[in-house]
Amino acid sequence: MTTGLGRAVPITVLTGFLGAGKTTLLNRLLRQPALANTLVLVNEFGEIGLDHLLMQGVEGDVVELSGGCLCCAVRTDLIETLSNLIAKRDAGQLSYERVILETTGLADPIPVLHSLQTDPYLAMRFALDGVITVVDAATGEGALKHEEAVRQVAVADRIVLTKTDLPEADEADIRRRISEFVPNATLLDAAKGEAEPERLFGITPWSSLGLPEVVGEWLAAEVKGERVGEHGRFRTTTIWSDAALPPMAFGMFVDLLKSGQGQRILRLKGLVKAADDPERPVVIHGVQHLFHPPVRLDSWPDDDHRTRIVVIGDGLDADVIAKLYDAFAGVPGAEPPDRSVLFATDDPISR
Ligand SMILES: Nc1nc2c(ncn2[C@@H]2O[C@H](COP(=O)(O)OP(=O)(O)OP(=O)(O)O)[C@@H](O)[C@H]2O)c(=O)[nH]1
Numbered sequence: 053m054t055t056g057l058g059r060a061v062p063i064t065v066l067t068g069f070l071g072a073g074k075t076t077l078l079n080r081l082l083r084q085p086a087l088a089n090t091l092v093l094v095n096e097f098g099e100i101g102l103d104h105l106l107m108q109g110v111e112g113d114v115v116e117l118s119g120g121c122l123c124c125a126v127r128t129d130l131i132e133t134l135s136n137l138i139a140k141r142d143a144g145q146l147s148y149e150r151v152i153l154e155t156t157g158l159a160d161p162i163p164v165l166h167s168l169q170t171d172p173y174l175a176m177r178f179a180l181d182g183v184i185t186v187v188d189a190a191t192g193e194g195a196l197k198h199e200e201a202v203r204q205v206a207v208a209d210r211i212v213l214t215k216t217d218l219p220e221a222d223e224a225d226i227r228r229r230i231s232e233f234v235p236n237a238t239l240l241d242a243a244k245g246e247a248e249p250e251r252l253f254g255i256t257p258w259s260s261l262g263l264p265e266v267v268g269e270w271l272a273a274e275v276k277g278e279r280v281g282e283h284g285r286f287r288t289t290t291i292w293s294d295a296a297l298p299p300m301a302f303g304m305f306v307d308l309l310k311s312g313q314g315q316r317i318l319r320l321k322g323l324v325k326a327a328d329d330p331e332r333p334v335v336i337h338g339v340q341h342l343f344h345p346p347v348r349l350d351s352w353p354d355d356d357h358r359t360r361i362v363v364i365g366d367g368l369d370a371d372v373i374a375k376l377y378d379a380f381a382g383v384p385g386a387e388p389p390d391r392s393v394l395f396a397t398d399d400p401i402s403r
Contacts, residue, residue: 060179061138063151064253065164067204068186069195070157070319070364071339073214077186077242078154086249091137091148095130095156130164131171138177150253151178157319158200158286158364161207162267165258166274180258184210186242187230189221191340196229205230206264210238210252217243220342236262286318289370293359295381296327305380306336306343309373314341316368322361323353327381330357 068074075094081087130153140146155164161183168180185208188195195201205211211230216223230239240246260267297305302324309320320338324346333352337344359381363373 060177061141061149061151062181062254063134063153063168063178064181065153065155065161065168065183065258066186067155067159067161067183067208068157068212069188069192069198069201069204071191071321071337071342072157072186072188072195073212073242074154074157074186077212077214077247078152081247081249081252084249087150087253089147089149091146091151093133093137093151093153095154095159131167131174134174134178150181155204159204160200161204162270162274165207166271170275181253182209182255182258183207184212184252185237186212186214187226188215188339189213189223189226190215190218191220191342192226192229193222194340202233203270205234206267206270207260208234208237209256209258209263210240212247212252213239213241214243216241218342234264286364286366287368288362288364289368289373290360290362291370291374291377293325293374293377293381293383295359295378295383296325296330297359297377297381298327301380302326302334302346305377306338306346308376310338310341310343312376313363313365313368313373316365317341317363318366319364320361323349323359324361325357325359333357333359336361 066074066078078092082090082092134151137146137151141148153164155161165180165183168174168178185204187205192201196205211234213223213226213230215221227239230237238251240251260271309317317338318340320336320343322336323333324336326332326334326348331351333349335347335349359377361373361377363370
C-alpha cells in the first residue's frame, strides 16, 4: 500500500509457544541478504530479557519490548513503540524496509493482530505481511494443551515446524493436527531447510479469511474487550548468582532440575557461569521435559557476568531452584540439595 508518507512498511508477526524455536529461526533468517534492512522487535516475558543478548552478531536493529507480554501489559507500548519507530524512519534516524515482531511464547496473538489492523496510524503505516507460527515437533503436543498455542497456530498463514531432527519429535502426528486445524497454512520444515525468506515473506498480505472460522470470533471478542488472559497462572522466576558451576556439576544440576521440577517447567533458559572458564558462559535451554544440549559462548554478551536463569512454569518454586544451583556451585553455607524438597509435589514451604 502506498500513502502520502510512502509505502507502508511490511510487518511480520513471528509467534509460537515457549521454546518452539522462534529466536533460533530469526537468527538464521536475519543472516540472509534477503532480510538485510530488517528491524526486529522482540517482546520478552519475565524480569530479564535474554533473547536480545543471544541475538548478537545479527545485522540490523533489535529493539526489545520487555516488562510484560505484548497481548496485555505492553499493548499500548507496542502502538507507541511502532509509532516511534516510524517517526525515526521518517526523520532519517533509522533505516529499515521491514519489521519482524517476535512475540513471547505465551502471547495471545489476537490483540496484537487487532492493534496492527485497527489502530488507524499503524494500519496506515504498516502492512501486515504475514503471521509465522513456529511449532516444535518434539513438544508441540504439550504446547497445544494451552489456549495461547492453539491461537498462535490458528492465526498462522505460514507454519514453521522445528526440531523434526530430534528423536523426541512426533512429526507425523503434529503434521496431522496442524493440517486438520489450519488446512490453508503453508507448512515448512526448518530442519529440512524449507524455512527460507522467499517462502516466508512478501507472498500475500495476512487476512483472517481462509483461517479457521474461530479466528473471526476471537477478533470480534477482542473488539468487545473480551480476553482469555490465561497466562496469569504461569509464574516466571529468575535466579541470579555470582558463583560458577563446576563442569562436573553441570549435568547433575540439569538432571535434578529436570527430574524434580520438570513436570512444572514450561520453559527454562539461562546463561551460566562455568567454573572451568568463567569468561565463556554456557547457554542452557529447557522446553517442557526436553533439555537441549548446552552451548558455550565465546564471551559474555553484556557486562553482567553472573549466572541468570529464567524459568516459566506452573507451581514452580524459585527458592528450590536457587538453592539447588548454590549447592552445586559450592556456595558456602548452601545446604546440600534436599531431594525431599526437590521432589515435593505440593508447596514444600508450607509442609
Ligand atoms: N534440535 C533442534 N533444536 C532446535 C531447533 N530449533 C530450535 N532449537 C533449540 O530449541 C531451544 C529453544 O529455541 P529458541 O529459539 O530459544 O526458542 P524460542 O521460541 O525463541 O523460545 P522463547 O522465546 O523462550 O519462547 C534452543 O536450545 C534451540 O537451539 C531445531 O530445529 N532442532
